[in-house]
Amino acid sequence: MSGRITAARIGVVVFPGSNCDHDAYHVVKHVxxxxxxxxxxxxxxxxxxxxxxLPGGFAYGDYLRAGAMAxxxxxxxxxxxxxxxxxxxxxxxNGFQVLVESGLLPGALLRNRGxxxxxxxxxxxxxxxxxxxxxxxxxxxxxxxxxSHAEGNYHADEETLNRLEGEGRVAFRYxxxxxxxxxxxxxxxxxxxxxxxxxxxxxxxGLMPHPDRAAEAELGxxxxxxxxxxxxxxxxxxx
Amino acid sequence: xxxxLVNTQVAAEHGLTxxxxxxxxxxVGRTPTWTELGIFSVMWSEHCSYKSSRxxxxxxxxxxxxxxxxxxxxxxxxxxxxxxxxxFKMESHNHPSFIEPYQGAATGVGGILRxxxxxxxxxxxxxxxxxxxxxxxxxxxxxxxxxxxxxGDYGNSFGCPTVGGETSFHPCYNGNILVNAFTxxxxxxxxxxxxxxxxxxxxxxxxxxxxxxxxxxxATMASEEFDATSEERRPTVQVGDPFTEKLLLExxxxxxxxxxxxxxxxxxxxxxxxxxxxxxxRAGTGVRLDLDRVPLRETGMTxxxxxxxxxxxxxxxxxxxxxxAEALAVFRKWDLDAEVVGExxxxxxxxxxxxxxxxxxxxARPLADEAPRYERPCQEPAYLAAARAFDPASVPAxxxxxxxxxDLIGSPNLGSKAWITRQYDQTxxxxxxxxxxxxxxxxxxxxxxxxxxxxxxCNQRWCYLDPRLGAAHAIAEAARNLACVGARPxxxxxxxxxxxxxxxxxxxxxxxxxxxxxxxCRALDVPVVSGNVSFYNETEGRAIYPTPTVAMVGLxxxxxxxxxxxxxxxxxxxxLLGPAAEPSIAASEYLFxxxxxxAGAPPPLDLAAEKRLGELLRALAGxxxxxxxxxxxxxGLAVALAESCLLAAELPGHEKPVGATIVLPSVQRAxxxxxxxxxxxxxxxxTHGAAAPxxxxxxxxxxxxxxxxxxxxxGRLRIEGKRGEAIVDLAMDQIQRAWSGALPGLLG
Numbered sequence: 001m002s003g004r005i006t007a008a009r010i011g012v013v014v015f016p017g018s019n020c021d022h023d024a025y026h027v028v029k030h031v032x033x034x035x036x037x038x039x040x041x042x043x044x045x046x047x048x049x050x051x052x053x054l055p056g057g058f059a060y061g062d063y064l065r066a067g068a069m070a071x072x073x074x075x076x077x078x079x080x081x082x083x084x085x086x087x088x089x090x091x092x093x094n095g096f097q098v099l100v101e102s103g104l105l106p107g108a109l110l111r112n113r114g115x116x117x118x119x120x121x122x123x124x125x126x127x128x129x130x131x132x133x134x135x136x137x138x139x140x141x142x143x144x145x146x147x148s149h150a151e152g153n154y155h156a157d158e159e160t161l162n163r164l165e166g167e168g169r170v171a172f173r174y175x176x177x178x179x180x181x182x183x184x185x186x187x188x189x190x191x192x193x194x195x196x197x198x199x200x201x202x203x204x205x206g207l208m209p210h211p212d213r214a215a216e217a218e219l220g221x222x223x224x225x226x227x228x229x230x231x232x233x234x235x236x237x238x239x
Numbered sequence: 240x241x242x243x244l245v246n247t248q249v250a251a252e253h254g255l256t257x258x259x260x261x262x263x264x265x266x267v268g269r270t271p272t273w274t275e276l277g278i279f280s281v282m283w284s285e286h287c288s289y290k291s292s293r294x295x296x297x298x299x300x301x302x303x304x305x306x307x308x309x310x311x312x313x314x315x316x317x318x319x320x321x322x323x324x325x326x327f328k329m330e331s332h333n334h335p336s337f338i339e340p341y342q343g344a345a346t347g348v349g350g351i352l353r354x355x356x357x358x359x360x361x362x363x364x365x366x367x368x369x370x371x372x373x374x375x376x377x378x379x380x381x382x383x384x385x386x387x388x389x390x391g392d393y394g395n396s397f398g399c400p401t402v403g404g405e406t407s408f409h410p411c412y413n414g415n416i417l418v419n420a421f422t423x424x425x426x427x428x429x430x431x432x433x434x435x436x437x438x439x440x441x442x443x444x445x446x447x448x449x450x451x452x453x454x455x456x457x458a459t460m461a462s463e464e465f466d467a468t469s470e471e472r473r474p475t476v477q478v479g480d481p482f483t484e485k486l487l488l489e490x491x492x493x494x495x496x497x498x499x500x501x502x503x504x505x506x507x508x509x510x511x512x513x514x515x516x517x518x519x520x521r522a523g524t525g526v527r528l529d530l531d532r533v534p535l536r537e538t539g540m541t542x543x544x545x546x547x548x549x550x551x552x553x554x555x556x557x558x559x560x561x562x563x564a565e566a567l568a569v570f571r572k573w574d575l576d577a578e579v580v581g582e583x584x585x586x587x588x589x590x591x592x593x594x595x596x597x598x599x600x601x602x603a604r605p606l607a608d609e610a611p612r613y614e615r616p617c618q619e620p621a622y623l624a625a626a627r628a629f630d631p632a633s634v635p636a637x638x639x640x641x642x643x644x645x646d647l648i649g650s651p652n653l654g655s656k657a658w659i660t661r662q663y664d665q666t667x668x669x670x671x672x673x674x675x676x677x678x679x680x681x682x683x684x685x686x687x688x689x690x691x692x693x694x695x696x697c698n699q700r701w702c703y704l705d706p707r708l709g710a711a712h713a714i715a716e717a718a719r720n721l722a723c724v725g726a727r728p729x730x731x732x733x734x735x736x737x738x739x740x741x742x743x744x745x746x747x748x749x750x751x752x753x754x755x756x757x758x759x760c761r762a763l764d765v766p767v768v769s770g771n772v773s774f775y776n777e778t779e780g781r782a783i784y785p786t787p788t789v790a791m792v793g794l795x796x797x798x799x800x801x802x803x804x805x806x807x808x809x810x811x812x813x814x815l816l817g818p819a820a821e822p823s824i825a826a827s828e829y830l831f832x833x834x835x836x837x838a839g840a841p842p843p844l845d846l847a848a849e850k851r852l853g854e855l856l857r858a859l860a861g862x863x864x865x866x867x868x869x870x871x872x873x874x875g876l877a878v879a880l881a882e883s884c885l886l887a888a889e890l891p892g893h894e895k896p897v898g899a900t901i902v903l904p905s906v907q908r909a910x911x912x913x914x915x916x917x918x919x920x921x922x923x924x925x926t927h928g929a930a931a932p933x934x935x936x937x938x939x940x941x942x943x944x945x946x947x948x949x950x951x952x953x954g955r956l957r958i959e960g961k962r963g964e965a966i967v968d969l970a971m972d973q974i975q976r977a978w979s980g981a982l983p984g985l986l987g
Binding site for chain 2 (some may be wrong): 016017019020022023027030056057058060061063116117118120121144146148150177210212215216218219220221
């Protein structure tokens with residue numbers, strides 16, 4: 001990134017069919033009081049941005065594999081360049097699916113093991129508490145936030161999984177309310193209970209759970225707020 | 240293209256009676272064309288014309304100072320303060336959902352979402368009221384799975400959370416399930432759009448999916464009974480595309496920020512026909528349609544097919560003259576098909592052009608105003624006297640009431656509905672303060688301190704045994720549900736699901752139910768602002784129980800005053816508000832589920848007492864005196880207590896249900912004290928310090944307040960008689976297993 005960003009401005013990409021774009025925007029702008037702007041999927045260049053959020057939803061309806069169409073949309077070329085230049089990119093739910101389909105993150109998100117859409121609160125163990133997306137996450141107990149997806153079952157080959165773990169790139173795992181990694185808590189059947197992963201450089205995070213829906217106590221949990229706070233703090237540090 | 244000739248017999252095949260056909264001839268002043276006959280047929284179908292129900296529906300109270308839009312538009316609207324309106328409606332999609340559950344339910348959701356955003360309101364919450372046949376019926380698991388997936392896939396993709404609703408199972412729905420979908424949206428009061436084709440010369444614009452041959456005569460199908468050949472009607476069920484609907488939503492809301500739109504209506508039942516005729520009739524204008532400009536999905540479609548198609552995700556709108564380019568540009572931005580397909584005229588006729596010919600020309604107002612209206616005969620059904628006669632002494636109390644409680648809480652109607660609601664996105668848009676499982680769902684209104692409470696209710700057994708009283712109970716229970724979360728009722732929308740109205744017994748049920756709703760709404764000061772009627776819910780002559788489902792919307796001026804149904808901690812005092820007298824087991828879920836008997840009169844309903852209870856609950860919530868409040872309804876006191884203990888496990892930071900020990904206030908026969916159902920009752924949980932003020936407030940309000948016991952650390956639910964003897968004593972874990980397993984055990 002070039003130039004000093006005085007008021008961090010975060011771009012929320014709007015694909016046709018994104019439906020958590022307003023939610024991410026709301027958290028950044030109204031809950032955290034930072035700058036937020038929407039970025040249209042047909043754009044081939046990004047405006048000056050401090051970070052990019054790929055929001056949840058059903059981009060292009062996801063009638064093909066989830067995220068497959070969005071990964072090939074004009075804006076993703078610009079997002080790829082942004083990430084390659086070290087710009088932080090956060091993909092939530094459908095955004096994670098888009099990141100995987102774009103090749104910005106490894107692996108694939110298969111249908112949930114029960115083959116049904118699942119909406120429920122889950123608990124997350126923070127496996128890497130030092131990344132620019134997780135540095136402010138609490139460590140005294142698991143985070144609680146909802147999942148809401150049909151295709152969140154993380155899958156990758158053994159070598160990739162070992163590498164992710166070895167390099168500290170597993171950001172979150174599904175766990176029970178006491179932080180234990182159990183098969184029951186891994187509701188979508190993800191390999192090694194993986195809920196969120198980082199790229200090699202640590203500037204791209206994708207996760208299936210919704211920190212955007214758990215950023216205000218009145219919604220049942222504000223544990224997700226720390227993900228956004230971590231990101232904003234990392235931007236200040238690099239201003 | 241030559242169209243088939245029209246005569247009385249062809250008209251009869253289109254469902255028009257001889258008299259209706261004569262009236263159609265008189266309105267056009269000649270023999271109608273084939274396309275015109277199709278138009279009359281759908282517009283005068285029961286589904287579109289309400290010809291059997293209109294005379295009764297006039298009885299509904301529809302006015303209140305806060306009503307912004309009453310019945311007759313795409314949806315109703317009420318003032319919620321801060322310059323905003325809550326726009327809402329419930330609609331049935333019963334017939335298509337039985338034939339093709341996935342698409343039927345999906346398009347039901349799509350239709351109600353369109354009804355709401357057509358008015359300029361962004362949908363923020365949906366409810367679904369579902370009725371299925373008995374779980375052991377071979378078709379039930381298929382229907383439940385399909386309907387739930389259809390609702391989920393549509394709402395989840397569109398991005399409107401499904402925050403609540405109700406589901407019940409009863410053999411009377413074996414041949415006709417009910418799928419009633421409700422949506423609520425928020426709009427600025429001064430930017431509510433209506434379905435009016437005003438301003439001759441203004442362009443008429445078609446936007447959304449291309450028109451195909453799907454759904455032709457869907458409205459007519461919804462106006463007939465089922466028989467053995469109904470499966471063959473699968474092609475009349477439309478196919479949903481939530482992605483296109485989402486684009487339509489965003490494009491319409493974007494365009495509505497300007498003043499380029501004069502009027503707008505979705506193309507639901509009877510598609511292009513109903514939208515063009517209704518918009519012209521409301522404005523007192525005409526509309527010229529050029530079908531050659533309608534975007535088509537298939538080649539060779541006739542005018543008849545284009546006018547009657549029920550392809551989904553389409554809107555008809557009227558733009559201000561000269562602003563069409565602006566409108567088309569917004570739709571193009573969202574990659575939607577949009578075309579100017581005609582214009583508003585001053586001749587009062589909808590004139591349809593196709594391939595250079597006028598294929599239909601019908602005066603719009605007369606088609607609407609002179610639609611048939613029947614005052615068909617009503618007659619009290621013969622079954623009633625026998626069904627209401629019931630002697631509780633004829634039913635022995637079960638040997639173990641603990642076992643009975645497990646059986647009830649693990650039954651499909653009283654068990655956890657998480658198997659269903661887990662498939663719905665409940666929190667998208669980040670407004671959901673309380674989702675499914677409580678008395679009412681609560682969604683906040685961003686940018687204000689306010690929240691809205693939503694609930695859907697109907698006890699079909701009570702409506703079967705006494706349609707008038709049963710329907711009044713539905714309103715009373717909905718109001719009580721809202722009061723339990725601390726909300727004041729603002730308005731009602733309804734889906735009146737009944738059998739064939741041409742049978743006097745069915746129409747009598749309908750008339751009585753409308754009366755019951757009207758009486759209760761008047762007493763509780765809640766207007767009916769929208770709704771629909773679904774008749775012909777019969778298969779081979781067997782009608783469903785009368786099922787007048789009501790959804791009620793209430794307001795919490797301060798969202799932080801919301802009260803939940805879960806007992807949040809041990810050591811809370813539990814009080815019963817309302818009559819402490821032991822209710823009868825007559826007409827109860829207990830009597831049905833455990834003894835296989837459906838008989839007796841529904842419990843009496845004292846609407847003045849309901850009103851006092853509601854005021855009291857809101858006052859207590861307003862003073863933050865309540866830790867929890869829960870309506871006592873299906874399954875009686877024992878089930879209500881168990882539910883509030885169970886719901887504690889779902890609170891953040893909790894893992895397990897809370898325990899409780901209570902003493903029954905009155906025991907003549909223990910099963911009645913535990914499971915008997917009565918109106919006007921709620922359980923509240925309060926801290927020790929709040930107990931005295933709660934009791935004082937109840938006394939001042941004239942509401943009985945009886946201490947039941949307290950929540951505790953025991954991990955058990957213990958219900959005692961007067962002498963301290965255990966009537967029910969169960970580990971909460973055991974109750975939880977029964978409750979959670981109710982639906983998975985049946986549906987996998």
